[in-house]
Amino acid sequence: MTEPEVSDAHAAPVGAGGGLLGTLERLRARLGALTLPLEGPGVDGARADRAAAAAQLDDYLLPRLRARSAPLLVVVGGSTGAGKSTLVNSLLGSEVTAPGVLRPTTRAPVLVHHPLDERWYSTERVLPGLARLTGHPGAGARGDDASIDAARALRLVASDALPRGLALLDAPDVDSVDVGNRRLAAQLLDAADLWLFVTTAARYADAVPWDVLHRAAARHAQVALVVDRVDPGTEEVVQDLRRMMDENGLPDAPLFLVPEAPLTDGLLPEQAVADVATWLTALGADAPAREAVATATRDGVVDDLVRRTRVLADAADVQVATDSRLRRTVAAAYDDAAAHVRAATSDGAMLRGEVLARWQELVGTGDLLRSVEQGVGRVRDALTGFFRGTPAPAPRVEQAIAHGLAAVVLDAADEAAERTHAAWRGDPAGAALLQGLDLARASTTLRAEVDAQVRGWQSDVLALVREQGQSRRGTARYLSFGVNVAGVSLMVLAFASTGGLTGIEVGIAGGTAVVAQKLLEAVFGDDAVRRLTVEARERLDARVTDLLAREAERYTAQLDALGAAQADGAELRAVAEDVERAARADRAARPAAASSGPSPAVGPALRGAGATRRGGTPGGTVSGTASGEQTPPADGATARRGWWRRLLGGHRRDGA
Numbered sequence: 001m002t003e004p005e006v007s008d009a010h011a012a013p014v015g016a017g018g019g020l021l022g023t024l025e026r027l028r029a030r031l032g033a034l035t036l037p038l039e040g041p042g043v044d045g046a047r048a049d050r051a052a053a054a055a056q057l058d059d060y061l062l063p064r065l066r067a068r069s070a071p072l073l074v075v076v077g078g079s080t081g082a083g084k085s086t087l088v089n090s091l092l093g094s095e096v097t098a099p100g101v102l103r104p105t106t107r108a109p110v111l112v113h114h115p116l117d118e119r120w121y122s123t124e125r126v127l128p129g130l131a132r133l134t135g136h137p138g139a140g141a142r143g144d145d146a147s148i149d150a151a152r153a154l155r156l157v158a159s160d161a162l163p164r165g166l167a168l169l170d171a172p173d174v175d176s177v178d179v180g181n182r183r184l185a186a187q188l189l190d191a192a193d194l195w196l197f198v199t200t201a202a203r204y205a206d207a208v209p210w211d212v213l214h215r216a217a218a219r220h221a222q223v224a225l226v227v228d229r230v231d232p233g234t235e236e237v238v239q240d241l242r243r244m245m246d247e248n249g250l251p252d253a254p255l256f257l258v259p260e261a262p263l264t265d266g267l268l269p270e271q272a273v274a275d276v277a278t279w280l281t282a283l284g285a286d287a288p289a290r291e292a293v294a295t296a297t298r299d300g301v302v303d304d305l306v307r308r309t310r311v312l313a314d315a316a317d318v319q320v321a322t323d324s325r326l327r328r329t330v331a332a333a334y335d336d337a338a339a340h341v342r343a344a345t346s347d348g349a350m351l352r353g354e355v356l357a358r359w360q361e362l363v364g365t366g367d368l369l370r371s372v373e374q375g376v377g378r379v380r381d382a383l384t385g386f387f388r389g390t391p392a393p394a395p396r397v398e399q400a401i402a403h404g405l406a407a408v409v410l411d412a413a414d415e416a417a418e419r420t421h422a423a424w425r426g427d428p429a430g431a432a433l434l435q436g437l438d439l440a441r442a443s444t445t446l447r448a449e450v451d452a453q454v455r456g457w458q459s460d461v462l463a464l465v466r467e468q469g470q471s472r473r474g475t476a477r478y479l480s481f482g483v484n485v486a487g488v489s490l491m492v493l494a495f496a497s498t499g500g501l502t503g504i505e506v507g508i509a510g511g512t513a514v515v516a517q518k519l520l521e522a523v524f525g526d527d528a529v530r531r532l533t534v535e536a537r538e539r540l541d542a543r544v545t546d547l548l549a550r551e552a553e554r555y556t557a558q559l560d561a562l563g564a565a566q567a568d569g570a571e572l573r574a575v576a577e578d579v580e581r582a583a584r585a586d587r588a589a590r591p592a593a594a595s596s597g598p599s600p601a602v603g604p605a606l607r608g609a610g611a612t613r614r615g616g617t618p619g620g621t622v623s624g625t626a627s628g629e630q631t632p633p634a635d636g637a638t639a640r641r642g643w644w645r646r647l648l649g650g651h652r653r654d655g656a
C-alpha cells in the first residue's frame with residue numbers, strides 16, 4: 001500500500017454535478033427532505049426504506065465514493081454464537097473482540113484496522129451516526145461503554161496483525177434478542193464492502209441468517225460464507241449449504257469450512273482458519289481485487305438505491321395525494337357550509353320569527369304598507385309622518401337580525417366541523433392528525449368572532465345607506481329620520497335577494513321584503529336600491545366566507561405544518577434517473593479489470609495464512625483442516641467471477 005493510494009482521504013469531493021458522487025449527493029439531499037409524515041397503508045415501510053436508503057448513502061456509498069482507496073471493510077456477520085468473535089480473534093492471533101454472548105447489548109462492536117489505517121475510521125467519514133471508542137475492551141473495561149449507547153458506537157482497535165487495505169468489523173448478531181443490536185448489525189452489514197458471514201454446521205439452515213443473506217444477494221453485496229464447527233464426514237451439510245446458496249442468489253460466493261477444534265486461549269488452531277486467513281491476506285495484498293470486490297458491492301448498492309428511490313417516489317406521490325384528499329374533504333365541508341349560509345340568508349328564511357316580529361313592530365302592518373301600495377309620493381309623506389318624533393325601534397330589528405344571522409353561521413360551522421372530523425377520523429392519515437386535537441366542533445372563540453362580524457356587516461350596511469344619502473341631493477332629509485330604518489330595510493332586502501335579484505323579483509318573503517324594497521326605492525330610487533342590495537349581500541358573503549375559511553384552517557393548518565404536499569415524487573424520479581445515468585457512465589469508463597494475480601503478500605499476513613494442508617498456495621482451498629484431518633470439499637462446480645477465482649487459486653474445488 002503506497003501513500004498516493006490513500007491520498008484522496010481529505011480531497012474535495014469529486015464529481016459534484018453530474019458525476020456519480022454528485023448525483024448521489026443530490027439524492028441524499030432529496031431523501032433528507034422527504035418526510036413522509038402522513039399515515040397510510042405501507043407508509044411505515046416507506047419510512048424505513050427512506051431511512052435505510054439514507055443510511056446506505058451515509059454509511060457506505062458516499063464514503064466509499066469520496067475515498068475509493070479506503071481499506072476494504074470486511075464485516076463479519078452471522079447469528080448468535082456462530083463464532084464471529086472467535087474467528088476475528090483467531091485471524092488476528094489475539095483477543096481484540098470479546099467472544100461469548102455475555103452482555104451483548106452493552107458492548108460496542110469492534111472494528112479492527114491496521115495502525116496506519118486509523119484515519120479512515122476515526123472520523124465521521126464512514127458510519128457517521130456511531131460514536132467512536134478506542135482501545136482494547138480489556139477484562140477490566142466492563143463498564144467502559146457505560147456513558148455511550150453501545151448500540152450506537154464502534155470500538156476501534158488497531159492491529160498490525162491485519163494487512164493494510166483491509167479492516168475487519170465484528171458485527172452484532174443478526175438475530176440478537178435486542179432490537180437495537182439487530183438494527184446495528186444490519187446497518188454495519190450494509191456498510192460492508194464484503195460480508196464474511198459466519199454460520200455453523202449445526203445451524204446453517206436457520207431462517208434469520210438466510211433472510212439477511214438473501215437480501216444481500218438481491219443487491220449483489222459481495223458475500224463469503226464461513227461454516228464453523230464442521231465435523232469430518234459431513235459432506236451432505238456442504239451440499240445442502242451449496243444448494244441453499246444457489247437458491248438464495250449466492251452461487252458464486254466463496255465458502256470456507258472451519259473444522260471443529262478445541263480452542264486454545266479462546267483461539268482456533270491456525271490450520272483451522274488457514275483458508276480464510278490465506279484468502280483474506282491475498283485479498284488485502286491485491287489492490288485490483290479489492291477494488292473489484294468493492295466495486296461489485298458498490299454497483300449493487302447503487303442499483304438498489306435507484307430501485308428504492310423509485311419506490312420512495314411513489315410513496316411521495318401518495319403523500320401528496322393523501323394531503324389533497326384530506327384538503328378536499330375540508331374544502332367540501334366548508335364550501336357546503338358557506339353555500340348553506342348563503343342560501344339561508346337569501347331565500348327569506350331569515351325573515352321569520354323574531355326578525356319578522358321586530359320588523360312589523362317597526363313598519364306596522366297596515367298604514368305604511370297601504371301607502372307603499374298607493375305610490376311613491378304618498379310613501380314619502382307617510383314615512384315622514386310615520387317616523388317623525390318617535391324613537392325608531394330599528395335597533396331591535398337589527399338585534400333580531402344579528403341573532404338570527406349568528407345562529408345560522410354557527411350552525412353551519414358546527415356542521416362543517418363535525419363532517420370534516422368524521423371524514424378525517426375514517427381516514428388513517430386524518431385520524432393520526434386528529435390525535436390530541438379537539439376539532440369536532442366549531443372553535444370555542446367562533447361565537448365571539450361571528451358576533452363581531454355580524455356587527456361589522458351591520459355597520460357596513462348602515463355606512464352604505466349613509467353614503468348613498470349623502471351622495472344624492474334631497475335624500476338627506478329622509479335620512480334624517482331613518483338611517484337606521486333604511487339600514488334595516490336594506491338588511492331585510494339583502495336576506496331576500498340572490499344573484500342580483502331582489503325579493504320581489506325572486507318572489508319570496510312576501511310583504512316583508514316588498515315593504516323594505518318599496519321603502520328604499522322611495523328614498524333612493526330603483527337603481528340605487530338594486531346596487532345597494534348587491535353590495536350588502538357581497539359584504540355579508542365575504543365576511544361569512546372569511547369566518548368559515550378560518551374555521552377550515554384549523555384542519556388545513558395540520559397539513560400545512562407537516563408539509564406533505566411538498567413531497568416531490570417527480571423530482572425523486574428525476575434524481576434516480578440521473579443516478580442511473582451517472583452509474584452507467586461510471587461503469588463504462590472503468591478500465592477492464594486489471595488482473596495481475598495476487599501479489600505476494602507484503603506486510604503482515606493474518607494468522608494461519610499459508611498454513612493450509614495443501615502446501616501454502618494462498619487461497620488454494622476453501623475447506624480448512626484441523627490437526628491434518630480431511631474436511632469435505634466445499635464448493636460445487638459453479639463458475640466464479642474472475643476475481644474470486646483468482647483469489648481462490650484459479651481452480652474449482654478439487655474432489656469435484
Ligand SMILES: Nc1nc2c(ncn2[C@@H]2O[C@H](COP(=O)(O)OP(=O)(O)O)[C@@H](O)[C@H]2O)c(=O)[nH]1
Nearest residue numbers: 080081082083084085086099100228229261262
Ligand atoms: N470449540 C469451538 N468453540 C467455538 C468455536 N467458535 C466459537 N466457539 C465458542 O462459542 C461461543 C460463541 O462464540 P463467539 O465467537 O462469541 O460467537 P459470536 O456470538 O458469533 O461472536 C464462545 O464460547 C466460543 O468460545 C469453534 O470453532 N470451536
Ligand SMILES: [Mg+2]
Nearest residue numbers: 084085099100
Ligand atoms: Mg461475538
